Amino acid sequence: MAINPDQIIKFSPTHRLQWEEVQQKDVILYPEGMVELNQSSAEILKLCDGSRNLERIIADLEQKFETTGLKDDITGFLEVALKNGWIQQH
Amino acid sequence: MAGYNNIKITPPRWLLAELTYACPLQCPYCSNPLDYAKYQSELSTDDWKRVLTEARKMGAVQLGFSGGEPLTRQDLPELVRHARELGYYSNLITSGYGLTEDKIIELKQAGLDHIQVSIQASSQELNDHLAGTSSYFHKKEVAHLVKKHGYPMVLCVVIHRENIHQMPQILAMAEELEADYLELANTQYYGWAHANRDLLLPTQEQFKAAEQIAQAYKEKVAGKMKIYYVVPDFYEDRPKACMNGWGTTFLTIAPDGVALPCHSARDLPGLDCPDVKAFSIEQIWNESKAFNFFRGQDWMQEPCRSCDEKDKDFGGCRCQAYLLTGDMYGADPVCAKSPDHHVIEQAIASAEATAKMTVTEKPLIFRNSKNSRKFSTENS
């Protein structure tokens, strides 16, 4: 599934993104399941708050981590996230 | 079980809170113990809250409220609220019986994350027959209300010989009800399902045909509805990786407060499953005999001990090994390498013979207190 670059991305209302103290990890929780996230995936998903499109997410992360060239990684991860239903566009 | 002290213990992730054995339904495949009627006492609200708090502190994050029918507990909203405050993701596993719109709203406000509704079949007649209660239309109504109030909805259908022919209709029903997930749970033969196995186990042809239909549908609804397909292990040649490994992930608390490494573990001899009224969850998880009994691999015998697949399936299910062979240390007889594998072949043959009979002498044994009391006296 492809990300529409113009549309706002928001985290799915039927999933929950949460920091787990014992595991020292962010996780996605959904009916009877859980996905553990690495730090960069978690940072991307935290920006999917319904106020940014793909371009803004990339720009904000590149600024935050003072780097460039994150476009392909971020786009690739968000495509997976969309396919898994963790994020929505509409 | 010598030497369990040096095994690295991982924290629990999943807490299954079996709030009660009370249930208005009578499913003949129910996984509750046959003699559940013997266990009358139920944990108090305060005990449940303490269990939730202690398990969360250790790392449990997924929480299932089940039973019996958890809605029969009047303190359910209070427990849900407590769970939400602690940061659990809470799942209500219900037959839908007694669930009203007001209750659905109340539970949502209390912080419930998800409702799983079980439905017995795609037709009223068969659903109500299997449930032993007129419940079909109410269940469908509940499914609509769950969606209406913004919960993710999992529809769960337990599959067996009485309903496996309805696979196409079951799939269509789930799509029509806009389920986010459909769990097609092939019956696991414990508890009441074990007692009714000759009447419930589908033939291999039936199973294969149904599986093909379900797999094809998966593609049709991709992106809309996820289909979880629980395979019937009797038709596999390797066992399931039961409980993701004993005492690694799952913690079940029975209605009377007994802590179980898996929900059938209370039937295993000599485990002395601990009571949450006497011990903390931390003591139970780390130190109890029951939770350490099959931790790691030291307990294994041949063929598992020297098998190169033991890290994958942990020798399969201890309860199934005990139930079908009387030896809880042996390989799960589902495994083709097990010297007891013939018991599975016999079970399949026996069910097939029953399926071919035009008149069956044995009726289904429904799960209710009268039948349960019978089982309790037979075994004591």
Ligand code: SF4
């Ligand atoms: S399986 Fe059926 S009888 Fe057993 S607890 Fe669930 S709804 Fe009740």
Ligand code: SF4
């Ligand atoms: S022999 Fe034991 S460990 Fe090996 S595959 Fe069979 S059940 Fe698993």
